[in-house]
Each structure stands twice: as C-alpha cells, then as structure tokens.
Amino acid sequence: EPTEPDGVRRPRICLIACLILREKHTRCAPQVTVRDALNQALDEELERDERVFLLGEEVAQYDGAYKISRGLWKKYGDKRIIDTPISEMGFTGIAVGAAMAGLRPICEFMTFNFSMQAIDQVINSAAKTYYMSSGMVSVPVVFRGPNGTSAGVGAQHSQCFAAWYGHCPGLKVVSPWSSEDARGLLKSAIRDDNPVVMLEHELMYGVPFEMSEETQSKDFLVPIGKAKIERPGTHITLVSHSRPVGHCLEAAAVLAKEGVECEVINLRTIRPMDVETIEASIMKTNNLVTVEGGWPQFGVGAEICARIMEGPAFNYLDAPAVRVTGADVPMPYAKILEENCIPQVKDIIFAVKKTLNI
Amino acid sequence: MRKMLLAALSRVLQGPAAARTGAVSEVAQVVVASRTYADFASEATFEIKKCDLHRLEEGPPVTAVLTREEGLHYYKTMQTIRRMELKADQLYKQKIIRGFCHLYDGQEACCVGLEAAINPTDHLITAYRAHGYTFTRGTPVREILAELTGRKGGCAKGKGGSMHMYAKNFYGGNGIVGAQVPLGAGIALACKYFGKDEICVTLYGDGAANQGQVFETYNMAALWKLPCIFICENNRYGMGTSVERAAASTDYYKRGDYIPGLRVDGMDLLCVREATKFAAEHCRSGKGPILMELQTYRYHGHSMSDPGISYRTREEIQEVRSKSDPITLLKDRMVNNNLASVEELKEIDVEVRKEIEEAAQFATTDPEPPLEELSSHIYCNEPPFEVRGPNQWIRYKSAC
Numbered sequence: 001e002p003t004e005p006d007g008v009r010r011p012r013i014c015l016i017a018c019l020i021l022r023e024k025h026t027r028c029a030p031q032v033t034v035r036d037a038l039n040q041a042l043d044e045e046l047e048r049d050e051r052v053f054l055l056g057e058e059v060a061q062y063d064g065a066y067k068i069s070r071g072l073w074k075k076y077g078d079k080r081i082i083d084t085p086i087s088e089m090g091f092t093g094i095a096v097g098a099a100m101a102g103l104r105p106i107c108e109f110m111t112f113n114f115s116m117q118a119i120d121q122v123i124n125s126a127a128k129t130y131y132m133s134s135g136m137v138s139v140p141v142v143f144r145g146p147n148g149t150s151a152g153v154g155a156q157h158s159q160c161f162a163a164w165y166g167h168c169p170g171l172k173v174v175s176p177w178s179s180e181d182a183r184g185l186l187k188s189a190i191r192d193d194n195p196v197v198m199l200e201h202e203l204m205y206g207v208p209f210e211m212s213e214e215t216q217s218k219d220f221l222v223p224i225g226k227a228k229i230e231r232p233g234t235h236i237t238l239v240s241h242s243r244p245v246g247h248c249l250e251a252a253a254v255l256a257k258e259g260v261e262c263e264v265i266n267l268r269t270i271r272p273m274d275v276e277t278i279e280a281s282i283m284k285t286n287n288l289v290t291v292e293g294g295w296p297q298f299g300v301g302a303e304i305c306a307r308i309m310e311g312p313a314f315n316y317l318d319a320p321a322v323r324v325t326g327a328d329v330p331m332p333y334a335k336i337l338e339e340n341c342i343p344q345v346k347d348i349i350f351a352v353k354k355t356l357n358i
Numbered sequence: 359m360r361k362m363l364l365a366a367l368s369r370v371l372q373g374p375a376a377a378r379t380g381a382v383s384e385v386a387q388v389v390v391a392s393r394t395y396a397d398f399a400s401e402a403t404f405e406i407k408k409c410d411l412h413r414l415e416e417g418p419p420v421t422a423v424l425t426r427e428e429g430l431h432y433y434k435t436m437q438t439i440r441r442m443e444l445k446a447d448q449l450y451k452q453k454i455i456r457g458f459c460h461l462y463d464g465q466e467a468c469c470v471g472l473e474a475a476i477n478p479t480d481h482l483i484t485a486y487r488a489h490g491y492t493f494t495r496g497t498p499v500r501e502i503l504a505e506l507t508g509r510k511g512g513c514a515k516g517k518g519g520s521m522h523m524y525a526k527n528f529y530g531g532n533g534i535v536g537a538q539v540p541l542g543a544g545i546a547l548a549c550k551y552f553g554k555d556e557i558c559v560t561l562y563g564d565g566a567a568n569q570g571q572v573f574e575t576y577n578m579a580a581l582w583k584l585p586c587i588f589i590c591e592n593n594r595y596g597m598g599t600s601v602e603r604a605a606a607s608t609d610y611y612k613r614g615d616y617i618p619g620l621r622v623d624g625m626d627l628l629c630v631r632e633a634t635k636f637a638a639e640h641c642r643s644g645k646g647p648i649l650m651e652l653q654t655y656r657y658h659g660h661s662m663s664d665p666g667i668s669y670r671t672r673e674e675i676q677e678v679r680s681k682s683d684p685i686t687l688l689k690d691r692m693v694n695n696n697l698a699s700v701e702e703l704k705e706i707d708v709e710v711r712k713e714i715e716e717a718a719q720f721a722t723t724d725p726e727p728p729l730e731e732l733s734s735h736i737y738c739n740e741p742p743f744e745v746r747g748p749n750q751w752i753r754y755k756s757a758c
Binding site for chain 2: 053092093099120121130132135137193249
C-alpha cells in the first residue's frame with residue numbers, strides 16, 4: 001500500500017510516460033476536482049430518483065454561485081433545478097415542507113453564513129420533527145453549501161458552523177475533504193431519510209484528487225458516521241475534518257522526515273461522530289491533536305477531547321489532548337491577519353512537537 | 359301542510375292555559391315525539407355574508423345550501439371540539455396537562471367549515487392552536503387528550519404534546535410562530551410537483567401575519583404559482599396585543615399584495631365553507647396562491663396561563679358568545695328552518711359529552727410512555743445506535 005498521502009496532487013510516472021509517448025492512457029485513476037465530484041454526484045442522484053430536486057440562489061441559470069450545479073438546469077429544467085429569491089428563511093422552510101410531503105430536496109446555501117437566517121427551519125422544523133411526531137413525519141432534506149473560511153471575505157462570510165449544527169440531535173452533519181468524500185457523502189446524504197447538513201469548503205472546490213474506478217461508480221457511497229484513516233501512523237493521532245485534513249497530511253509528511261509518524265484521521269462526519277475510530281487510534285499512538293478551522297470554544301475538538309476522557313482511550317494518553325483551531329476572533333480581512341487566524345501546517349507541527357515533548 | 363296541522367293540533371291539545379305557561383299535555387308530548395325524520399326538510403338555503411375582495415372580480419356565492427345530514431355532522435363536530443377544549447381546560451387546571459395549552463373554543467367554524475370544503479387528500483398545516491384541526495383531520499378525541507396528558511396512547515405517543523400533533527396530510531401543530539407558513543408552501547410545491555391536483559391549506563394567526571418569512575413565502579408562492587391557500591385566522595389578538603397595536607394594516611386579506619384575497623366571516627361555518635370552496639377552485643385551476651382572512655374569536659386567553667381579560671373586556675367576550683357563537687348560529691339556523699329539532703340536537707350534546715368523558719377517562723388512565731421512547735424516532739430508517747442520557751453511564755438504545 002502506498003504510504004504517500006492520497007490527496008496530494010502528484011504527477012504519476014505513467015501519466016508522464018503517456019504524455020511523452022502521446023498515448024491515450026486509461027489505466028491511471030483520473031484527477032477529479034471536488035467541484036466536479038459534487039456536480040457528478042448531483043447529476044447521478046437527480047437522474048436516479050425523480051423526487052430529488054435542487055433549490056437555492058443562482059443554482060439554475062447562473063450554473064451555481066460556485067458552479068457546483070453547472071449544466072444541471074440545462075439538463076433537468078425548471079421543475080428540478082429552482083432559482084430562489086434571496087429569502088433564506090422562506091426557501092429553507094419551503095424545502096423542509098417539500099420533504100415532509102414526500103419530495104427529496106437539496107437546499108443550497110450560498111454559504112453557511114446565510115443559513116443563520118434560516119437556522120430555525122433547519123433545527124426546529126427539520127431536525128426535531130421526526131421525534132416530535134413519533135415517526136409520523138420524516139424530513140429527507142439535504143442542506144449543503146460552502147462552510148468556514150474563504151480568502152479575504154471578512155468576518156461575516158468566514159464562520160464555521162460544524163459545532164452549531166453538530167450540537168443538535170435529529171440532524172446528521174457531514175464535512176467532506178476530498179473528491180471521494182464529497183461524492184460519496186453527498187450521495188449518502190441525498191439517499192438518507194433524515195435531514196443532513198453537508199458542510200463543504202470553498203477553497204477545496206478547485207482541488208483535484210485521484211479517484212479510483214470504484215469511487216466513480218454510480219452507487220459509490222461514503223457511509224455517514226464513519227471516519228477514514230487517511231494516513232496510518234504510530235506516534236500520534238491527528239483528527240481533523242474538511243480542508244485542515246490536507247494540512248494535517250502536509251504536517252505528517254514534514255514530521256515523517258524527523259521520524260515522527262502521524263496517524264491522520266479524516267472525520268468525514270461530525271454527527272454522529274465516529275469516536276470508536278479515534279479511540280482505537282489513541283490506544284495505538286497514545287497522543288491526540290485535533291485540528292479544525294472553527295473557533296475553539298465549544299468546538300469539534302472540544303467535543304472530541306470530552307468524549308475521549310469518557311472512554312477507554314483516556315488511560316492510553318501519555319499527554320493531555322491538544323486542540324488546533326481557528327483563532328478566537330472574528331475573521332480579519334488583511335492577508336497577514338487572516339493567515340494567522342487559520343490553523344497552518346506550522347501550527348499543527350508545533351502542537352505535535354509540544355504534545356510529544358520534542 | 360303537515361307541519362301546520364301538527365302545530366295546530368299541538369296548540370289545541372295544549373289548551374289556552376298551557377299555551378301561556380308553556381306546559382304541554384301528555385297527549386301533545388306523544389304527538390311531538392312521534393315526529394319522524396320525514397318531517398324535517400332535507401335542506402335549506404341560507405344567505406351568507408358577502409366577502410370583502412382584494413384583486414378579485416368575483417367572490418364566493420352569497421347563499422349556501424345546507425343539507426340536514428351536513429348540518430347534523432357539522433353540529434356534532436363543532437360541539438365535539440368545543441367540549442374537548444373545555445375538557446382540556448379542566449384537565450389543565452387539575453395539573454394533569456402541563457406546559458403550553460392553546461385552546462380553540464370560539465373558532466370551531468373555521469376548522470369545520472374548512473374541512474367541509476377540501477378533500478382528505480388535500481394537505482393542511484397550522485400553528486399551535488391546533489387541537490381542532492387535529493380532530494377534523496381525522497385524529498380521535500381520546501388520542502388528542504392522551505397526547506395532552508402525555509400518555510403512550512397519545513397521537514404522538516406522548517412525545518409531542520399540545521403543539522406537535524400530526525395526522526395523515528396534517529403537518530401539525532407548529533410551535534414557532536410563522537415557521538409553518540413556508541412549510542405549507544413547500545407542501546404545496548410538492549402537490550404541484552407530483553401533479554395529483556392536491557392543494558395545501560396553510561394557516562397562521564393575526565400575530566404571525568407580521569412575520570418576515572410570511573412575506574418571503576407570499577413572494578415565492580406567487581412567483582411559482584403554488585397551489586396554496588394562505589389563511590389568516592384573525593381572532594383580534596396576538597397573545598395580549600390587539601391587531602391595532604401590532605399591524606400598520608389590519609386588512610390581513612390584502613397583505614398578500616399581489617395575491618388575491620378575501621375577508622370571510624369566520625364565525626359562520628357556511629361562509630367559511632363557501633369561501634374555501636372558492637379558494638380551492640382557484641388553486642386547483644393553476645392560478646396560484648390565494649389568501650383568506652377568517653374573522654374569528656377565541657373565548658379563552660392566548661394559552662392556559664393567560665386569563666384573557668387584561669387586554670380585552672369580559673363584556674366583549676360575552677357579546678361575541680351571545681351574538682356570534684358559531685355553534686349557536688348553526689343550531690338556530692337548523693331549528694328555525696326545520697332541519698333538526700331542539701331535542702335532537704340536545705341528544706347529540708349528550709352523546710358528545712359522553713364521548714368526551716370516555717376520552718378523558720382514557721387520557722387520565724393510560725400509562726405514560728416507557729423510558730425506551732426517550733431514544734426512539736431520532737433518525738428515520740437507521741440501524742440501532744446508542745443515545746446518551748444525562749451522564750455518560752446512562753445510555754439508551756435507539757431502536758427505530
């Protein structure tokens with residue numbers, strides 16, 4: 001098995017050979033951006049089940065604010081791909097109502113910052129209804145869009161909502177990193193009979209990943225509630241979700257040169273969280289660093305630390321668990337300030353060395 | 359002719375003295391009691407109040423035909439809701455019902471008139487003053503009362519409570535003011551999407567009419583021509599705030615602006631029925647949404663914790679009761695037009711009281727839900743998983 005990180009873009013020797021020989025090459029796994037992976041998944045699920053439809057701002061005729069829904073309106077038309085006015089609370093409620101009445105809507109938030117206007121519909125109307133009705137009314141809706149930081153968009157457009165949505169029973173919350181994650185989790189979310197919040201990341205949309213033939217199949221699903229070990233290791237466990245997973249892998253590559261082998265876990269799902277995978281890893285490595293883009297207080301890392309203390313893995317820790325997070329401030333605009341508010345590779349390396357006392 | 363003969367005979371048998379005191383001799387009683395159903399009219403036509411119109415050339419008809427059968431059914435239904443709500447009041451004061459309890463007595467003509475004009479395959483959603491609709495949409499009284507008392511025989515197994523009752527094609531029961539309005543438009547979107555000629559009736563109160571999301575919904579419903587009847591149940595008070603103190607425009611039927619609207623006498627069941635038939639036809643013909651304002655009144659305060667007399671006078675409440683009560687209105691119409699007799703309706707009253715007593719008996723003796731219910735119905739179609747209790751050692755299994 002290759003020990004190099006999966007998702008880091010590397011030219012394959014055979015691909016280069018093909019270019020030199022000017023031969024068409026089919027055996028290599030193709031490079032697919034997260035955007036294209038999402039687009040393909042949407043297309044396939046729209047085709048598979050005619051109850052599925054997409055609504056949101058600019059999703060139809062504009063091809064999507066971030067081009068995730070490119071080409072879909074042309075193919076499926078007004079009935080399945082619906083442009084909404086700028087009315088988050090209204091159209092989110094409409095999506096939830098449509099789900100209650102038997103459709104399977106995908107409700108796109110241009111960014112999750114705007115979902116705050118509609119959060120009552122997500123929590124009180126979507127998440128809680130199956131429970132309040134004792135199973136009479138189910139709400140198979142997907143809320144998706146970019147979450148967390150971008151580049152230079154300022155404080156009101158940079159918040160991470162993983163902790164807020166992850167707090168609520170009745171919701172499922174997923175956070176893809178790679179193209180495989182994006183494709184498989186979106187399909188699982190659409191096919192799930194529950195309200196699912198899918199927290200994508202704008203800066204990942206354009207990043208290409210290799211995708212195997214298996215991951216390209218129409219029924220490839222990434223199960224919700226299961227984390228993935230992106231890189232096995234022995235000295236320390238790094239747990240992360242979304243874009244910081246890539247930073248963890250970069251940090252692991254640097255640390256490997258110094259003889260420190262990091263096990264990098266990609267959470268994939270925020271709720272229900274796969275604590276078992278984290279526990280098993282800690283029982284092997286004895287050290288834990290969590291990495292997330294969101295603010296530290298009451299965040300994903302805080303939850304992981306609390307859960308580890310409650311379980312068997314606590315006794316295996318050689319040092320207190322450490323969290324690497326976004327800085328505890330609203331996001332500033334100036335580049336130098338913004339950079340220092342987002343967890344960087346150097347911050348992860350520093351945290352690892354502090355934990356291992358090296 | 360026969361009617362006149364019977365009346366004459368009755369008067370003769372009573373004798374002059376009896377006529378003055380109202381006493382009826384035994385013979386007269388026998389004559390009266392032997393009236394058969396053939397003595398009643400099969401139907402009667404009534405004049406109903408003309409609706410105020412907004413952006414409509416024509417409105418609903420100004421007369422309505424009521425058959426004897428319909429009348430008896432509407433009477434029994436309204437009386438059942440009335441007595442059910444009064445029973446809930448009683449149980450709440452006995453602390454057998456807890457939390458929020460928003461009663462519907464006074465507004466019966468709305469839910470019964472509405473249901474008479476739509477099909478069971480149509481959809482309906484309302485806010486928290488929902489017990490009447492839960493009944494008209496098909497839930498037995500015992501299940502409604504048992505839900506209020508938090509028992510396992512409740513329509514939501516005791517997990518929902520007063521504000522969260524559901525039935526087939528009835529989406530609650532919603533606690534957040536105004537949130538049900540976009541939900542209703544979403545249900546209407548599904549109706550249009552599936553193409554089965556169904557509509558959604560989306561109700562909200564005069565208080566909720568000022569919510570921003572309502573206007574967002576009007577916009578999208580009109581834009582996409584959703585088959586949605588928006589209904590504002592204007593009972594003049596949003597909790598303790600009168601409509602004049604809450605709304606710059608109290609013409610709620612016009613607040614949809616580009617959406618046509620009608621203002622309806624919500625205390626007259628026939629008025630509500632005819633207006634709803636009109637509105638349903640509008641939606642089903644693909645013209646898009648329509649808005650109805652039902653002018654109605656609640657006898658109780660906003661909820662059981664509100665006596666309801668700090669912001670309105672007892673005289674006002676009494677006046678509505680004596681002049682506009684929906685059940686009395688129907689009863690008078692039926693009796694005065696020979697659609698039913700006073701005795702017959704009294705018999706229905708007795709029957710209803712008995713049913714409510716039995717339902718209350720069930721609601722107070724049925725056991726509370728088992729603890730396992732705590733962790734069920736979190737997710738739909740999910741393999742069993744563990745649910746955390748108040749501490750890490752208390753774990754429940756989620757079976758469904």
